[in-house]
Amino acid sequence: MGLTMTHAPKGLEGVVATTSKICYIDGDNGVLAYGGIDIHELAEKSNFEETCFLLWHGRLPNSEELKDLRQRLGSERKLDPSVVDFLRSVPKNALPMDVLRTAVSALGLYDRDRSANDHDANVSKAIRLTSQIAMIVAAFDRIRKGKNVVEPDPSLSHAANFLLLLNGEKPSETAERALDIALILHADHELNASTFAARVTAATLSDMHSAVTSAIGALKGPLHGGANEAVFHILEKIDAAGADPVEYVRDMLAKKQKISGFGHRVYRTEDPRATHLRKMSEDLCRAHNETKWFEMSHAIEKFVKAEKKLNANVDFYSASTYHVLGIDVDLFTPIFAVSRISGWTAHVIEQLDDNRLIRPRADYIGPAYPQHWIPVGQR
Numbered sequence: 001m002g003l004t005m006t007h008a009p010k011g012l013e014g015v016v017a018t019t020s021k022i023c024y025i026d027g028d029n030g031v032l033a034y035g036g037i038d039i040h041e042l043a044e045k046s047n048f049e050e051t052c053f054l055l056w057h058g059r060l061p062n063s064e065e066l067k068d069l070r071q072r073l074g075s076e077r078k079l080d081p082s083v084v085d086f087l088r089s090v091p092k093n094a095l096p097m098d099v100l101r102t103a104v105s106a107l108g109l110y111d112r113d114r115s116a117n118d119h120d121a122n123v124s125k126a127i128r129l130t131s132q133i134a135m136i137v138a139a140f141d142r143i144r145k146g147k148n149v150v151e152p153d154p155s156l157s158h159a160a161n162f163l164l165l166l167n168g169e170k171p172s173e174t175a176e177r178a179l180d181i182a183l184i185l186h187a188d189h190e191l192n193a194s195t196f197a198a199r200v201t202a203a204t205l206s207d208m209h210s211a212v213t214s215a216i217g218a219l220k221g222p223l224h225g226g227a228n229e230a231v232f233h234i235l236e237k238i239d240a241a242g243a244d245p246v247e248y249v250r251d252m253l254a255k256k257q258k259i260s261g262f263g264h265r266v267y268r269t270e271d272p273r274a275t276h277l278r279k280m281s282e283d284l285c286r287a288h289n290e291t292k293w294f295e296m297s298h299a300i301e302k303f304v305k306a307e308k309k310l311n312a313n314v315d316f317y318s319a320s321t322y323h324v325l326g327i328d329v330d331l332f333t334p335i336f337a338v339s340r341i342s343g344w345t346a347h348v349i350e351q352l353d354d355n356r357l358i359r360p361r362a363d364y365i366g367p368a369y370p371q372h373w374i375p376v377g378q379r
Contacts (some may be wrong), residue, residue: 080086108209261316
C-alpha cells in the first residue's frame with residue numbers, strides 16, 4: 001500500500017509552510033502589509049529605502065538609521081570590473097532575466113562577506129545586492145544598445161538612481177516618485193514562488209547569492225514573472241491595429257486566449273497594489289501625453305471585470321506605468337527583481353536566523369506497493 005498521508009493540494013495551495021514576521025496578506029479583504037503596516041499607507045507616505053529597512057529589521061528606521069542606510073546603499077552602487085566585463089561579453093540579444101540570474105551568481109564570487117553567513121553579514125549582503133541588481137539591469141540595457149554605462153549619483157534616491165542609470169538623465173520628480181511607489185508595492189508578497197525558492201535554498205545553509213539566484217530563476221518562469229510583459233504586448237497589438245480595446249479583448253476571450261493581468265491566487269477582492277498602480281498609470285500617461293495606454297487599459301479592466309468578474313492585479317497597470325517611464329518591455333520582469341530583492345533578502349535573513357531544513361513530503365500516487373522487479377526478457 002502507499003503511504004498514509006492527507007492528499008496534498010495541487011500547487012500546495014492553502015498550505016502553511018512557515019512562520020514569518022515580514023509580510024501579512026488577507027486575501028478575502030484585500031490587505032497587504034509589511035511588518036503590520038498597510039501597503040496603502042506605505043505607498044502614500046514612505047519610500048523604498050525606508051521600506052527596505054522595515055523588511056530587513058521589522059520596524060521603521062529613525063532619521064539617523066535611514067540616513068545611514070541611504071549612505072550604505074550609495075556606497076555599494078558599484079560592480080566589480082569582472083562583472084561589467086561579463087555584461088559586455090554576453091550576446092546583445094540575451095534575455096535580461098538570463099543575464100541577471102548569471103550576473104547575480106557571479107557577484108557572490110566577489111562579495112567581501114562571501115564566506116560569512118551570519119545575521120550581520122547577510123544584512124550587508126542584502127544592502128549590496130539591492131544596489132547591485134539595479135545597476136546590473138540598467139548597465140546591461142545600455143550595453144546592449146551600444147551606450148555608455150552611467151555612473152550613479154550618491155545624492156539621488158534609489159529610484160532616481162535607477163532611472164538615471166537606465167536612461168542617462170536625471171528623472172523628473174513625477175517619474176522618480178512613480179518608480180519609488182512601484183518598488184514599494186513589489187517589495188514583498190509573502191511565500192510567492194520566487195521567495196519560497198530563496199528560502200528553500202537558504203535553508204540548506206547555502207549563501208545569500210545562491211538563494212537570490214534561485215529566486216531569480218523562479219521569477220523568470222512566465223507563471224510567476226512576465227505577466228506585465230504579456231499585458232503590454234496586448235496593448236501594443238491593439239494600438240498597432242487601431243482596434244477597439246474592448247472588442248479586441250472580447251475576441252481574445254471568444255478564442256479562449258488568456259488575458260494577462262487579471263485575477264490572483266490569493267486575493268478575492270482587488271489586489272491592493274493595483275489600486276495605486278492604476279492611479280500611477282493615469283498620472284504618468286497624462287504627464288507624458290500618452291493617455292492612450294491608460295485609456296486602453298482602463299477600458300479593458302472595466303470590460304473584464306463586468307464580463308469575467310475578475311479584478312486587475314499588480315501586473316495589469318504596471319505594464320503601462322513602466323512603458324511611460326521609458327522601460328523596455330523585456331525589462332519589466334527584471335524591474336520586479338530590482339524591487340523584490342528587498343523581500344527575498346529579508347526572507348533569507350529570517351530563514352537563517354532560525355533555520356530548519358525545508359523538507360516536505362510527497363503524496364505518493366504511483367503503483368501500489370509492493371511491486372517486483374521482472375527480468376528484462378519477461379517484460
